Amino acid sequence: MDCDVLIVGAGPVGLFLAASLGQQGLRVEVFDTKPGTSRHPAANANSARTMEHFRRIGVSAHIRQLGLPPEQSPDVAYFTTISGHELARLSQPASRDAVAYAKAHSFTWPTPEPPHRCSQLYIEPVLLDAARRQSTCNVHFDATVTDLAQDAEGVTAVVTLAQSQDAPDRQPQVRRVRARYVVGCDGPRSFVRRSLGLRYGGVASEKRSFMGGQMEAVYFYAPTLVEASGKAPAWQYWTFAPTQRALIVAVDGRGHFIMNVQLHDDETPSEDVVRSRIAQALGADIPFEVKSSSAWTAGHALVAERLVVGRVFLCGDAAHLFTPTGGLGYNTGIDDAANLAWKLVALVRGSAGEALAQSYDAERRPAGERNTAFARNFADSIGYVALPREAYEQGPEGDAARRAVGEYLAFHARHEFVIPGVHLGTRYETSPLLTAEPGSPPADNANLYVPCARAGHRAPHAWLADGSSLYDAMGRQFTLLCVDGQTPDASAVDAARDVLGDIAVVVSTSADATLLKQLYERNYALIRPDLHVAWRGDALDDAFVSAARRSLALDPRDEVGATAQAAPDSILQS
Numbered sequence: 001m002d003c004d005v006l007i008v009g010a011g012p013v014g015l016f017l018a019a020s021l022g023q024q025g026l027r028v029e030v031f032d033t034k035p036g037t038s039r040h041p042a043a044n045a046n047s048a049r050t051m052e053h054f055r056r057i058g059v060s061a062h063i064r065q066l067g068l069p070p071e072q073s074p075d076v077a078y079f080t081t082i083s084g085h086e087l088a089r090l091s092q093p094a095s096r097d098a099v100a101y102a103k104a105h106s107f108t109w110p111t112p113e114p115p116h117r118c119s120q121l122y123i124e125p126v127l128l129d130a131a132r133r134q135s136t137c138n139v140h141f142d143a144t145v146t147d148l149a150q151d152a153e154g155v156t157a158v159v160t161l162a163q164s165q166d167a168p169d170r171q172p173q174v175r176r177v178r179a180r181y182v183v184g185c186d187g188p189r190s191f192v193r194r195s196l197g198l199r200y201g202g203v204a205s206e207k208r209s210f211m212g213g214q215m216e217a218v219y220f221y222a223p224t225l226v227e228a229s230g231k232a233p234a235w236q237y238w239t240f241a242p243t244q245r246a247l248i249v250a251v252d253g254r255g256h257f258i259m260n261v262q263l264h265d266d267e268t269p270s271e272d273v274v275r276s277r278i279a280q281a282l283g284a285d286i287p288f289e290v291k292s293s294s295a296w297t298a299g300h301a302l303v304a305e306r307l308v309v310g311r312v313f314l315c316g317d318a319a320h321l322f323t324p325t326g327g328l329g330y331n332t333g334i335d336d337a338a339n340l341a342w343k344l345v346a347l348v349r350g351s352a353g354e355a356l357a358q359s360y361d362a363e364r365r366p367a368g369e370r371n372t373a374f375a376r377n378f379a380d381s382i383g384y385v386a387l388p389r390e391a392y393e394q395g396p397e398g399d400a401a402r403r404a405v406g407e408y409l410a411f412h413a414r415h416e417f418v419i420p421g422v423h424l425g426t427r428y429e430t431s432p433l434l435t436a437e438p439g440s441p442p443a444d445n446a447n448l449y450v451p452c453a454r455a456g457h458r459a460p461h462a463w464l465a466d467g468s469s470l471y472d473a474m475g476r477q478f479t480l481l482c483v484d485g486q487t488p489d490a491s492a493v494d495a496a497r498d499v500l501g502d503i504a505v506v507v508s509t510s511a512d513a514t515l516l517k518q519l520y521e522r523n524y525a526l527i528r529p530d531l532h533v534a535w536r537g538d539a540l541d542d543a544f545v546s547a548a549r550r551s552l553a554l555d556p557r558d559e560v561g562a563t564a565q566a567a568p569d570s571i572l573q574s
Contacts, residue, residue, distance in 0.1 A: 003027040004348045006157055006179035008145045008192050010034070012043065012120055013316035013333035014185035015127035015139070019057050020341040022134025024476070026348055029177060030131065031143040031159055032186075037124035040219055040292045041251050041258040044119045045327030048102075048423040049458075050334045051113030052471065052531065059126050060113055066126070067118030068253040070096035074117040074235035076417055078409045080392060080402075081241050081283025082229045082248070087391075088406040089234070090413035092117075103463060109420050110451055110461050112469040117235050119251050119258075120330065148182060148195045150311050155182045180348055181357075183313045183340065185333070190318035196309045200321060202372060206299035208383030210245040211323050214263040215298050218274050222288035223255035229284075238409075239281045240387045246281040256291075262298070298323045298379070301372035307361040313340060320368035325378035326416055328371045335426065336364050342477070342529035346552055351501055353553035355432070363428045370426065374446055378416045385409070420449035427532075428456035433551050434534055453520040455535055455547075459527045460519040465511035471531065475504025478534070478551070479527040482507040483516045488524070492540035496526075499548040526551070 005021055007014045010032035021028045046054075046063070054060040068074055076090040093101040095116060102114035131137045140161065147158035161173045184192025206212045226233045237248040248259045261277045271290070278288055302321040307314045316333030340360050346352035385408065390401035425444050429436060434455040441457065442450035451460035459481075462470045473479075478500045482488055485508045497503050508516050522536040526547060535547030549555050 001027075001154055001180055002178045003029040004180050005029075005344055006031070006155065006177055006182045007185055008032075008157075008182065009185035009187060009190075009316070009318070010124075010128070010139055010141065011038070011185060011187065011316065012124055012127055012330060013337050014183070015124060015131050016053070016057070016334055017183060017185065017315065017337040017341055018137050018139065019059075019127060019130035019134065020337065021344060022131055022137030023057060024341075024345045025136060026345060028131075028134075028137040029179070030137070030139040031145050031157075032139075032141050033144045034141055036141050037128055038120055040217075040294055041119040041121045041249075041256075042217075043324075043327065043330035044117060044249050044251070044258070045331070046116045046118055046123070047327065047331040048109065048111045048113055048115050048420065049426070050331045051116055052111060053334055053338045055113050055471065056338075056476075056531075057130055059130050062126055063118060063123055064095055064098070064116050066122040067116065068095065068235060068250060070094060072233055072235075072253045075232070076236045076238070076413050077231070077234040078238045078406070078413070079231075079240070080387070081239055081281060082225065082231070082237050083282060083284035084241075085391075085402055086231055087240070087402055088409035088413060089232075090410070090417055092235070092417070106463070108418075108449070110449070111420075111424060112461060112463075112471055115423065121251065145186075145191060148192065148312065150182075154178055154180050155311050157182065181311045181313065181344055183315055183344075184318040185315045185337075187317045188321050190314065192312065193304060193314055193318050196306075196312060196314075198304050198306055198309070198314070200302035201305050202300070202302040202369075203376065204300050204302055205297065206301075206323075206376075206379075208299065208379065209386060210247075210262055211325060211379045211383040212262070212299035213297070215260050215296050216263055216274065216277075216293055217296060218259045218261070218278065218293040219251075219291045220257055220259065220278060220288050221255050221291060222257060222278075222282075222286060224286050225255065225257065225282065225288070228282070228286045237281075238382075239283075240385075240391075240405075241280050241283065242392055244277060244280050246277065248281060301376040303365060303368040303372060307365050307368075308358055311357070313357075313360060315340060319364070320372060322372055322375045323379045324375070325382060326375045326419060326422065328375045328422065331423075332368060332371045335367065338530045339364055345477075345529075349501070351499075351552060353555075355553035359431060359433050359553060363431050363433075366430070367426050367428075370444070371422070374419075374422050377446075381412050381415060385412075415447065419446045421445045421447055424449045424458055426458065427452075427454075429454070431456055433553060435547065435550065451519055453522070453525060453533050453536055455533050457533055459525065459531045459533050462512070462515055462519060465509065470516075473504075473506045474527060474531065475502065475506075475529075477502045477504070477529050478548075479504045479506055481516070481520065481525040481527055482523070483513065483520045483525065484508070484523040485510055485513045486523075488540055492544065495545045496540075496548045499545065499552065499554065
């Protein structure tokens, strides 16, 4: 084998996966057709869960320093035009204050890593560096995977390495790379997905007044925009001009923005059209420079019919496609990679049953369906809003109309952007890797997260008495959390280590035991590497060892299937 895992696609999902695997010593090769990391801003919101995953690989502190200036509040604001009337504003803490804010509001944001607003433009280089710092990980740009063939032992990829800026004299080369597993992180037009004969299922191309149809994303520089607006700076500027809608996102807080506008039917996004659209959204004659643009389609809520075929997996946009309301597409992809990484480690090391591979589909396909549904709901909530004619008029009637619209937009803003339940509430209650607990879990509510230590849920977080994060005490692989403060019986731990290999044992202090018992409700909890609960109980008995075995699909009774399912109103497309 040339490598353990071959990753197709060096976007944020592929690079995060590569860094995660490389840190565990796996041999990883990453190939991407682009000449380097992204130069056009795309994703710009990092969920709390994504930041927790970044913390696990040691890059969250660096990433939290990037994006907007640390003192700028990443507000979400709604306008007629940016220089016109402000209709509503959701205030949010600046990045320098975000962690302190989360600590003070731990009843709603029980996490060591609150959301962070930062463009993919800045995150990809950090993840690339994290991957390349691993001696077993190689990332290749200007490289196109043109063929995949798998057998019982591995996957053979044909890769064309093109002439690149770094090596202008190099002639294109064709390589055959042999890997144990392949992961497609190669976006919505995924070669890997198409090579598997898989299609998306779900809803596509829903039409709305906004966020439904052909969109143009324009990256531009307008250093006087905030000054010309006469308003406080924001992170997102939503505009409702009489002739168009637009979303403008501050990339760096220093004059660079990305604007999304919906094209009219049969409209061609020429330079004149783009400039006209920017001017309409600003509502003022200010200078700006268009740096780049790209077309995309809103109105999708799609998930691939399967995420695993043999030794090949799909992650990120290759696995699911979102309308970006709520910022869930990229973040769902990072969560995919965190779920898959520890399973690939176990599979490569030979410590897991073959069914562990299929558990990725069993856990992450429902998560993709959950999150596309949330994003679709957010898109409906904002996409169908229409301002009355009076909202554009001066005088008492105009003021009243704008107040009424503003009340709804303020409600919507909290509905879409204050979503700890979406960020932290993914659960795997029906996973074949665990035994379902009796009773019912908390409701899966977008705007409220209720910590829950039932098997399959994200392990509840706590700030410990010494000021540290419980998550930082967790091991890189499995962790046995001893809530009652008692050192566990060595024979029980050894029995688990015989199954799981490296397992960290965290014994609570007397100062933390009461809080942790409230959160976990049992004396012991077995925590997976992706910080989901695998098992909890009051004794380290046979059930504990059995749960350890089942976590790696070593129980011969386990049957893990991956079948294509689609809702009755679904469509399938490649």
